[in-house]
Amino acid sequence: MTGTHPVTQEEVMAWLDGELPAPRAAEIAAHVAACADCGALADELQSVSRRVAGWTVEPPPSELQAGAHGAIGSIAVTPHRRSRHRPALLAAAVAATFAVAILGPLALRPMHRDGQANAISVGLPAATPVPDLVYHDSLRALGYVSAAKGSQSSLAPPPADQRMIARTVTMSLTTERFDDIRTALERATAAEDGSVVSLSSGGEPRRRTLRATVRVPAARLEAALAAFRALGVLKHESLATDDVTDRYRDLTIRISNARVEEQRLVELLKTRTGTVKDVLDVEREIARVRGEAERMTAEAEATRNRATFSLVTLEIAETYRAELMPAPGDLPVLTRLRNAFIDGLGAAELSVVGVALAVAQFGPTLVAWSLLLALPIWWTARRLRAFVERS
């Protein structure tokens, strides 16, 4: 075909797969339409693809159907996960230790995680841990897992007079007791039958920030917010609502229709006599409808969970950092003096450590070169002195 055809067979395949640029695709489309051989090849390739697509698999098991919460929750609830990551974490810790030791004075600079590195690189879980900043064990929270298990109940449309409102609250606070804040937050969340979805902390010493996303039952949102406000000084709070009633109702109706259609197709398959192609077409349609119903079911469950549980995003900053945010003139003199003194102590500490690190890093090199050059220098000085004396 390639000897006389302006296109190769592989190009015909690539054209069918939509892998060619538009101009070339147009050329091949015109050729295939006019060439019996290439048209037959295209038909055969499409037939192969259709036949291969006939291998469908059963719907996911209920554990995987539990929704995103189950997926997130399993990070912590599956016991072997942590031990699986441990060697990687250990290797990372060792590497970090060596890096700090070798980089020496560079260690003085505030350490920020290079979160963007390898961001898109496809890797195993072992290559992607964020052990020190993201506390996945907080995801063990009971509410998340139990919510996922409970999501298998039937999806009935909500009563006409009942609205489903998804609420999202954002809060920012400051606290002087930052060391205890994580425990206090988890305790307050658990007291309201909520769960911590994500938790991360970072920042420089005495300027730390904790960010958390918490999920609480909608009915206990106000009580949870009151508990969170008590964690520190409230700086900002906002509430966003989303009425998902219509979306949820629409999904439940579409799911019901899809199930009816699926049942109708199954009945059709039982009674219809036709060619193998017809049977395959019906089976494919059943698989499509079933898959669509499953997708909508998951979406409906997620939508219902959004209304059943409210999300609270918290940012809790250490008071020291928050006090430095306003203009200096807004702070009391004593506070500014205290902050300056603390800064001074920090700078002194950094300078001492920096000198020590510099000596540790360059000292052996200086000693080695001194030993190497001592004899030539001594000999040269002696000859020079003798020359001067003779002159």
Add this chain to the structure above:
Amino acid sequence: MTDDELMLAFRDGRTDAFEELFARYRQPVWAFFRRRVDDPERARELAQDTFTAIVEAAPRYQPRAAFRSYLFGIAFNVLAAARRKASLRVVEPGADLAEPPAPASDPSDVIWVRQALAALDADDREILMLREYEALAYDDIAALLGLPLNTVRSRLFRARLALRDALIGHETGARR
């Protein structure tokens, strides 16, 4: 919202965005492992591991490629790691015909597809499955498998021709 937008929203703390992503890709990821792993429970674990890896990598996610490719890239690596473990019994498609994992399909057709796939070279089979079932683009498959783009295209073509020949043989035999 697009997949990338959802992933970025999840990176920024919106768990409902991940719920949507999960809803979109639960079935495809499950199917990815179910077609390649004999044990359904193990397939479920690997699918769960894949979503777990997505969650863990979310803080560092950057939309430099299609999310679909990113997702199946992780799934592929999860599977590769699992295959390295001696305890895992991985399906060579067609190797375990006693329990075909597709009750929704015509069993005889499924058996034929699995037999035909099993007869392919392992690399060719993986390329074909990534294209046919995961609908990955040629360049995504090339990047995933570390192969030149032309190699992917030629191997995919070779695999499809082999399946075509098997299909002709299968239908000829069925008519006799």
